[in-house]
Amino acid sequence: MIQTLQLFSNPAFSVDGMSVSFGALGASLAAMALLFVSLRLWAKLRIRQEFDLAAEVAAERQATEDRRLEALMQAQAEMQGRLATMAELFGSRQSEFNRSINERLDGMTHRLGTTISEQTKSTHHNLRILQERLAVIDAAQNNIQSLAKDVVGLQAILSNKQTRGAFGQARMETIIADGLPMGAYAFQDTLSNGSRPDCTIRMPNGQPPLVIDAKFPLEAWNAIRDATTPEQKKAAGQQFRRDMEVHLKDISEKYLMHGETQDTAFLFVPSESIFAEIHENFEGIVQRAHKLRVVIVSPSLLMLSIQVIQAVLKDQRMREQAHLIQGEVVHLMEDLTRLDDRTRKLQSHFLAAQKDVEMILTSADKLNRRGAKIEAMDFEGPQEPAPKSETAADPSAESRTGLLKLRLVDED
Incomplete structure (x- = not known):
């Protein structure tokens, strides 16, 4: 043991003249170990x-x-x-x-x-x-x-004045009779100056009648067709112009009477081809007729004019019946107004009935809720019923009854 202590007291080694013993070295190592353990525990x-x-x-x-x-x-x-x-x-x-x-x-x-x-x-x-x-x-x-x-045979039919006049008059009368009702026209009616036009058409609204002439100077026209040389055609054309001017003047003087007839008269040409050639080759005659207020018409134009007059007459008849239509419309509006008033009254009745049904449904819901609450109440108990005097004297029973009534009133 003494040797061991001596061993720890003896110097182990020296550093720069300083000697370090084994005991000091062990103490240092112990201190370091303690420090390491302390640091580890702290960590x-x-x-x-x-x-x-x-x-x-x-x-x-x-x-x-x-x-x-x-x-x-x-x-x-x-x-x-x-x-x-x-x-x-x-x-x-x-x-x-x-x-x-x-x-x-x-x-x-x-x-x-x-x-x-x-x-x-x-x-x-x-x-x-x-x-x-x-x-x-x-x-x-x-x-x-x-x-x-039939244009080819027309010249043979119209070879003389009587045949021509009868043919033109017949065609005109057929067209007018087919297009206008009876009483709207007259044939060979006499005017105040003694002249008798071929046809007069009564105009609506009290207007003077329209005069139609069916005569046509066909001799000069046939001469133009029969001419073979330019001189003959020129002479026939001049004769046709003179005859047409004389005839147009006669129509204007005899049939155009202020206040008694219309200011315009019709000259009926019974052939579409003649009408077309007059407007194509004799423009002067057409202009002269316009100046004299005479309109040259073909069968197609006369038919169209008759249709226009028919439409005007129909419109006049409708205007005459307009007051009846207006009266019916007034009655219809009165019936419609009454229907609207009755419909509104019926609607108000429906609304009132709907409100009553809603109130009835509300009352039914309240009755259902009250019935459910009454059904949910527990009226049976383990205690025996108290005497009448004691129940009447019990203030708690009266308070419970009053509380139940107040609760039912509040729920209502």
């Missing part, structure tokens, strides 16, 4: 404190997140409830809107169907009238074609 304690602190912070954060999640879940539940309420409200509004739209569409469809049916009837009526007029035009065209085929 573990520090790490544990930091870990506990982080765990507390994490726990606080987890609690905060849980509270936030719970608040979000509650808000989500409230939002789902609101959305369900809004969806139900929107569904009811949508159904009401769809029902209103369907009712309006049904009404509009009915009105459109009525309007389309009326338009269809009007269109069929107009088409029927148009077909009738087209049939008249086709008949006139057929007449024109037949007349064009």
Whole structure:
């Protein structure tokens, strides 16, 4: 033992003249080991404190997140409830809107169907009238074609004045009789100056009649057709101009009477070809006729003029009946006004009945709720019923009865 102590007391080594013994070296190593152990314990304690602190912070954060999640879940539940309420409200509004739209569409469809049916009837009526007029035009065209085929034999028929006058008069009378009703015209009527025109047409609205002459100087026209040389054609043309001017002047002087006849008279030419050649080769005669207020007409133009006069006469008859139509319209408007008043009264009755039904339904709901509450009350108990005097003397029973009555009144 002594040797061991001596060994630790003896110097182990020297550094810069300083001797270090084994005992001092061991003490230093022990101190260093103690310091290392202390530092390690302090580090573990520090790490544990930091870990506990982080765990507390994490726990606080987890609690905060849980509270936030719970608040979000509650808000989500409230939002789902609101959305369900809004969806139900929107569904009811949508159904009401769809029902209103369907009712309006049904009404509009009915009105459109009525309007389309009326338009269809009007269109069929107009088409029927148009077909009738087209049939008249086709008949006139057929007449024109037949007349064009008979142009060659027309000169032989109109070889003398009597035959010519009878033919022109017959064609004119046929056209007028086909286009105008009886009483709207007269043949060979005598005027105040003693002249007798071939036809007079009575004009509407008290206007003077229209005079039509059916005579035509065909001899000069036949001379133009029969001429073979330019000199003969020129002489025949001059003779035709003179005859036409004399005839136009006679018409203007005899048949144009102020206040008794129209200011314009018709000269009827019974051939479309002659009418066309006059307007093509004898422009001076046409201008002279215009100055004398005489209109040269062919069968087609006369037919067109008769149709115009017929339309004017029809319009006059409609105007004469206009007061009757207006009276019927006034009666119709009165009936419509009465119908509107009765409809509004019926609507007010329906609204009042609807309000009464709503009030009845409200009362029924209240009765159902009261019945349910009465059914839910527990009238049986383990205690025996108290005597009548004690029950009447019990203030708590009276207070409960009064409280029940007040509760029922408040619920109403």
